[in-house]
Amino acid sequence: MRQRTLDKTIGSLAEAVSSIPDGATVMIGGFGGSGSPIELIHALIDRFRATGSPTGLTVVNNNAGNGHVGLAALIEHDMVKKLICSFPRSADPVVFTERYQAGQIELELVPQGTLAERIRAGGAGIPAFYTPASYGTDLAEGKPVEMFEGRHYVRENWLRADYALVKAHVGDTLGNLVYRMAARNFSPLMCTAAKVTIVQVSKLVAPGDIDPEAVVTPGIFVQGIVEVASPAQEETLNRAGARYPEQVA
């Protein structure tokens, strides 16, 4: 049995994704390519290609992938049964669009702020909350509505996951994280809402090397951390016409 230790470092990407089972709900950080943990996703694809597992995943991400790398490649390998997202369009959404229109992938469309708050609530132990978003629209169908101070609000449930795969900029071995610019987006929320959060960081440092005032995600929300020194950027890969696994440099 693995000892619970303070050092959360994982030696390889393959090991980092080795325990994700078939049918798991996996939150994947990022907004488009910004903050997308490309290397962790590709490691999951490598495992699937070698072993046939994991498959039947439910993925939570703002988008539905772009081009043929990262999340799009995960979908292209038919590893994703259901996608929970707010905006399944992109510059090159062909992979998701084809499967969606053929009825091969399930889509739960969620307003973006509701998606963020559902994840936040999941991480904070709040099973449901009310939001004005979607009131009177098709996306509120079947959901309880209540009036507070003269306005209508729709009840939404928390969202939790078995795993979160996240990219951060600097992390220490305790799992304290700092992100880079707008790449943080959903990731700090997802870290809180998953049973197991695996993070790839561009730079892994020792405890004490991150200013405590600057920590965005405290290490308590992180279970594993792996260093990927020069992470690929989805936008750059797509501009180069990359596909995973064929043409990633």
Add this chain to the structure above:
Amino acid sequence: MKLTPTQMAWRAAQDIADGAYVNLGIGFPEMVAKFQPPGRQAIFHTENGILGFGEAPPPGEEDWDLINAGKKAVTLRPGTAFFNHADSFAMVRGGHLDVAILGAYQVAENGDLANWSTGPKGVPAVGGAMDLVHGARRVAVMTDHVTKDGQPKLLERCTMPLTGVSCVTRIYTSHAVIDVVDSHFVLREKLPDLSLEDLQAMTGARLQVDGGIADLTAPEI
């Protein structure tokens, strides 16, 4: 003659106060940022967690961790702030934004907006629109006055799936500026050489007049 999308963006920009916190929707509304009147500086918010970003960088200098909600590269300015998505939508739903400017498929005279789904055939994508329409103090729409095949986009009732109910307060079209007041369209400005009758004929609900109608003009840009 009608206003181009660029000119509509210019017109919408004239109503944004100095220091206002503003969210601009993906597509044409993004252009509003380029036309702030001299001496005014709005602070732009993007759903993916930036407040106070600057314009697009020159080609080749993009940093893809620094993008707007349309996934386009932006730049840092003195005072830029980053935050996570829950904080970003606290700014939205919590009533902290002064203005949101969105695109539209249809707007109804009671302020209903349809801008996210064209029906069962396409891939639906809602993004942050359903949050923005209930959060910003002022929700404005920028749109051509009619569809590509000449059908009215301003209607008594939307026929397409709604983004929000009774949420739009002002509409900047290619032909007019219209406010939504007490579930009616109130015409504020129209193109100078367009008659009220002709404008009414292009509009799917009655245009009311309350006071004067100003000329809608914009520079050649």
